[in-house]
Amino acid sequence: MRALSIVHVVFSSRIAGGEHHCIDLANAQAALGHVVHVVGPAGSAVRHALDPRVTFHGLRLPVLRGARVRRLACQLGADIVHGHLGPACKAVAMATHRVRVGTLHVGYKAHHHARMDALVCVNSAQIDHLKEFGGVHRVIHNWAPERNAGACATAERSASLRAELGLDAQALVIGCVGRLHAAKGMHTLIQAFQRHAPEDAHLVLIGEGPQRAELESLRGDDPRVHLLGFRWNVDELLGEMDLYVSSSLEEQFPLAILEAMRAGLPIVATATLGAREMLDPAQSAIVPVDDATAMGQAMASALGRRRHDRRPIAYDMARYDRSTAVQATLGLYRDALERRGAAARDGVSLNVEDVRG
Structure with a gap:
């Protein structure tokens, strides 16, 4: 399996759950040898939590972000452009010549996610809201990132x-x-x-x-x-x-x-x-x-x-394994890439309008 060029997009200045997930996923993918970039606001706290192997690209003004993400993805030769949280997914949707992936950190919203090529569902109930979505989707549970000084x-x-x-x-x-x-x-x-x-x-x-x-x-x-x-x-x-x-x-x-x-x-x-x-x-x-x-x-x-009784409770954490989730996400990327490649060979457009038709 060749290394992928992956661009994550998250338009948050501060770090909360979705941002932590993006950071940890990007760091894990870079550690596996993939070429990983993260796009966000120039002053974002996200950049300081990234592995040195991940390149951060700061956007100084919150204007024309979709066009800028699309241009940057082309310049970087991205295979995958992965959006985290609604505004980022909306911008990623414009990168039409790349495989566009979104993670449903806050649930499916058509105006943010309908044009994605693939979606990561973080719980099984989200599947019920994807009836009109024509791309690849998979339930991949989050994991608990390391959060220490x-x-x-x-x-x-x-x-x-x-x-x-x-x-x-x-x-x-x-x-x-x-x-x-x-x-x-x-x-x-x-x-x-x-x-x-x-x-x-x-x-x-x-x-x-x-x-x-x-x-x-x-x-x-x-x-x-x-x-x-x-x-x-x-x-x-x-x-x-x-x-x-x-x-x-x-x-x-x-x-x-x-x-x-x-x-x-x-x-x-x-x-x-x-x-x-x-x-x-x-x-x-x-x-x-x-x-x-x-x-x-x-x-x-x-x-x-x-x-x-102050003894710790033994929860079953097997479903929330970081390595398994990272590999599952890479598998979703490859499935979406293969689907796009097959469509290109057959001369078929994978725009959402064609899928829905």
Whole structure:
């Protein structure tokens, strides 16, 4: 199998779940000997987390991005142009002379994904929404990327979580990792915590985003609620926690839940598509979306058990193997390349309009 020339596109300045997946996939592909590029905003934090073997291309202005991605893909001789998150997939769709791939980090949207040649579904439920999609598609589960201070050359190592917050070893710590955005449901999480958590418990929110001011206001003067901002050393922080809560209103396949599973933490999660596919109800509590009472009661129950038993939970992580997922993604690329090559030999166009016809 020859090495591929792969261009990943992600138009995010900050790093959240989809960006982490793009970074780790690009790094893994480069380590296997493929020629890998990543396109993003010039000031993106993504570039600092990439392996030195991956070349970053920064776009200084957010204008005509589709045309610029298409031109750059041609200049680089790309076999594959892979979009991550909606705006990137919309731009990748214009690279009509390359195999265009999109990952459904936030679900299928025709105006972002219909013109792709191939789609990566991150959960099996997404297949039901692809009835009009004419390209290649495959379910490839995400994996939990390594997120520690050593993963980024510019990251600084910090003190332990409990030392930083002045907590003793017996304090109960609840964690949530994600962008501070209304879709992540952290406002409901704070309400659930303040109403139902024991007095000696602490809630730690890791991430940054536009909802910070609202969440700080909701926290008020409660010294038990901590907003740490973005941190690289998520794995280390999770290792000091007692419970993980995923409070999202909608999630396709949250990497943070995988990280909490890898850390062996008990988990309370809202009943999103991703959580329902990833978690065994016998090991975790799955509660209704945006229900502070149900979430708070589940948290209190989990913490009550945690006081007496802090042994890690043994989750089955076999389905979320990094090497397997990377190889499956490369297999999808090759299937899409073969399909395009066969169509070219037969003189058939693979534009979406022809496929639908």
